[in-house]
Amino acid sequence: MPRVTDPDELFAAARTGDRGALARLLSYVERGGEQARRVGRLAYPLSGNAYTVGLTGAPGAGKSTLTSALIGHLRSLAIEVAVLAIDPSSPFTGGAILGDRVRMQDHATDPGVFIRSMATRGHLGGLSLATPEAVRLLDAIGREWVMVETVGVGQVEVEVAGKADTTVVVVNPGWGDSVQANKAGLMEIADVFVINKADRKGVDETRRDLEQMLELTDLPHDAWRPPIVATIASSSQGVDDLWDAVLAHRAHAESSGQLAERRSFRAGEELREIVTNRLRERARTICTGERWDQLTGEVVDQTTDPWTAADEMLAGVDA
């Protein structure tokens, strides 16, 4: 039997539950380009029903163990879930080491769970374009909950985590002393805080630290105040509380209009990103040829500076 490569056929198969077809479509999304665009156009009209939960935090905070425990909790409630792991430090993305460090074996054969690691080599727009496209695809094939796990360091990674409907930031006791994460960035995007590894000492101090930081943040009058949940992911303790906090934020976001506002804002952001990316493709066309090679040489020889060279390359371009 020939291997199906046509996006339309694969999409139809994925909609009926074919996981192999879904995996292939996600590979197209990762690689970007024309095929990714076709997948996008197929998925778009059928999307809009999934709710996304971002999960981020410093490396070592226990994000993957927590994700795994949360999957377990959702399955006990008969909720289906898809997980995109775009954290280079995640065991989910480690291929060979899958299941070594977390109990992913529990979920590996469960048809109600779909886990996929994201690599974006080749996608010109990088994670910031590939992630919403992958989420949209999972949404379109009928997943109602999509979790996106990213590491809480890195310019792009923190941005991606902040683009979920509800963003969960995972910290550990003693976080106040630690410098292993982009704290200011994480404070800004958190809808729910988790103090994971709560069997270690320092939980109360960490809670106080977070509360103080929240006090200092200038929240709008009717704004959501991120709750702080303590968990011990390795034994699933507190994971039910975490889920309740996610549901509470969802209810608030839906009733307050925040969800609609955020999605509208994100749509604008993505559209701008797509426009930028198209222009970037044009830049690749511009940045080639004899004059380009010449200008690059002049920049290296310091007979011209890069800004002047860029001005010249762009002079003929009307935009």
Add this chain to the structure above:
Amino acid sequence: MPRVTDPDELFAAARTGDRGALARLLSYVERGGEQARRVGRLAYPLSGNAYTVGLTGAPGAGKSTLTSALIGHLRSLAIEVAVLAIDPSSPFTGGAILGDRVRMQDHATDPGVFIRSMATRGHLGGLSLATPEAVRLLDAIGREWVMVETVGVGQVEVEVAGKADTTVVVVNPGWGDSVQANKAGLMEIADVFVINKADRKGVDETRRDLEQMLELTDLPHDAWRPPIVATIASSSQGVDDLWDAVLAHRAHAESSGQLAERRSFRAGEELREIVTNRLRERARTICTGERWDQLTGEVVDQTTDPWTAADEMLAGVDA
């Protein structure tokens, strides 16, 4: 006395050793825009003499302690050095915690050392444009060695680390089992490997792992084979060996033509990045106005998809 804000005056002052002026110029670079471009045009003709050393690795690998120990070693050799810390997990970038975790106090009053943390909020091109601009400025004011420390996770951060003349990748014993870094990405950019915290067990296994990974990498015939150096940064052990490895790579890169090749490649990359960034600014101009708001609304309502909307916004743009 009025505060000097003119880039030309500040640049002249920085060239005579005024650290306050240099700090202000670096703030311009961080913020991007017209002032950053002026700084760039001033620095460009005077640059090209500095040698850059990138230092990266997983959070917690001991990059900052190693950087600090390396500074100490360089100072003992009467070598001046500038350090850009663009690692959100670095104590250097922690402001209040400066000196708490590493012995930066040793260097704080040394005029032969300049340390600066980089933030890039506001710079549209982000770290990938701000970092080479900052390096060029330090180069232009006469620093012969510039070290760039970044965390080895994050799409942009690993790219930035790989753009040094010599890139040092820091790992720890037991790295083989750990999943706290973008391993494949780090393998690709390493010119020198450091196994730091070499007083822990597993150094030999880690060395073997790295050697095996290098075997599997398809090196060109006359290519540099990254040496593997063991260090205990907290007591400065092996730091002299690390420095010797950096010097050996520099000698190879200079004599083989690799350095010239890399710099030429980087110049092309930067030029392309500048062109892209200019186009991104144009995108911001395009992505505004009545039709834009309308299209964003249609995307949200799913009456049109983002790619079709982007096509329409770009239809009038020739490039």
